[in-house]
Amino acid sequence: MSWITRCPACGTSYKVVSDQIKIAQGWLRCGQCQHAFDSTGLLVAWPDLIPSAFGVMPVQEIDDRLVIEQLLKQEDRSPPQSPPPSPSAVVASFEEALSTFSPQLPSVLPPEALPALSGESVLSATHLTASHPPRYWWPISAVLALLLALALQWLWIERHMLAATQPSVARVLHAACRFLGCEISPVQVRDGVAIENSSLTPTDGGFLLSWTVRNATSHALQMPALTLTLLDAQDKVLVRRVLLVAQQGAPGALAPGQVWDGQLNLSPEDGLAPSGYRLFSFYP
Structure with missing residues (x-):
C-alpha cells in the first residue's frame, strides 16, 4: 500500500511505500530541502484508483439459449449508478484533506533541549561506568x-x-x-669465613687448640661452627667433635674483613695420643 506525506519544512508532498517507512522506522529525508523529519502522524493513505474507480463486474455464465422475448420483457429496476469520480477529482480531494491535516508530533527536538540532553547522557554514562566496572579488570x-x-x-x-x-x-x-616481631640474622655463606691458620699444641693434661678465622666477604656473616677430628699415625679417626659458636666463645657474627682468634683447651681420654688433626668450619 502507498502513502502520501508532506515535508513540514518546505511543504513538498511525496509518495512513499510501507517498506520504506518500516526500514527507516518512520524517519524520512526531504528530497527538496534535505530536511529529516519523523513521518509519524504525517501519512495519508493513497487510494488505489484503478480498482476503486472502475469496478470489475463478476463473470457470469451465459446460457447458450437466449430468448429475445424474455429479455425484452425484463425491466431493469436497479437504481441508477453514479459515474465514478475522475482521477483529478480524487487528487483534489486528497490535497484538500492534506492541507487541513495538523501533525501530531514535532519533527525535531528544539535546539535548546540538545545541550541538556547531551549533558544528562554523559552523566548517565559516567555513572554507569563508575558503578559497573568492566569485567576484564578482574x-x-x-x-x-x-x-x-x-x-x-x-x-x-x-x-x-x-x-x-x-x-x-x-x-x-x-x-x-x-x-x-621477626628477626634479621647475619647471613650464612659457605666458605665465606676462612680458617687462616690453626694449631694443636700438647699441654699438661691435654691439648691447646688455636685457630684464626677471617670474614672474606664484603658484608657481615654469621660465625660458623667447627669440626675437630683427631687422627692417629695412620690418619685414622680417633675422635670427632663439633664445636658450636657458644663453645668457642666466639661472637655471633663477623663484620666484613674481620679477623678473630680463638683458643680452646681439650682434655682427651686417658691413653689417647693423636698424631694429627683436621679442622673445618660449617654451618649446622
Whole structure:
C-alpha cells in the first residue's frame, strides 16, 4: 500500500511505500530541502484508483439459449449508478484533506533541549561506568595481587641477605621486623669465613687448640661452627667433635674483613695420643 506525506519544512508532498517507512522506522529525508523529519502522524493513505474507480463486474455464465422475448420483457429496476469520480477529482480531494491535516508530533527536538540532553547522557554514562566496572579488570587485578604476594614472600625469605648486602634496604627491613616481631640474622655463606691458620699444641693434661678465622666477604656473616677430628699415625679417626659458636666463645657474627682468634683447651681420654688433626668450619 502507498502513502502520501508532506515535508513540514518546505511543504513538498511525496509518495512513499510501507517498506520504506518500516526500514527507516518512520524517519524520512526531504528530497527538496534535505530536511529529516519523523513521518509519524504525517501519512495519508493513497487510494488505489484503478480498482476503486472502475469496478470489475463478476463473470457470469451465459446460457447458450437466449430468448429475445424474455429479455425484452425484463425491466431493469436497479437504481441508477453514479459515474465514478475522475482521477483529478480524487487528487483534489486528497490535497484538500492534506492541507487541513495538523501533525501530531514535532519533527525535531528544539535546539535548546540538545545541550541538556547531551549533558544528562554523559552523566548517565559516567555513572554507569563508575558503578559497573568492566569485567576484564578482574583477571588483571588477580594477576597483580598474585605478583604482589610473590614479591612479599621473596622479601621474607631473602630478608637476611638483603639486610646484609643492601644497607639502604636494611633500615626498612629492621623497622618492619620490629613492627612484625621477626628477626634479621647475619647471613650464612659457605666458605665465606676462612680458617687462616690453626694449631694443636700438647699441654699438661691435654691439648691447646688455636685457630684464626677471617670474614672474606664484603658484608657481615654469621660465625660458623667447627669440626675437630683427631687422627692417629695412620690418619685414622680417633675422635670427632663439633664445636658450636657458644663453645668457642666466639661472637655471633663477623663484620666484613674481620679477623678473630680463638683458643680452646681439650682434655682427651686417658691413653689417647693423636698424631694429627683436621679442622673445618660449617654451618649446622
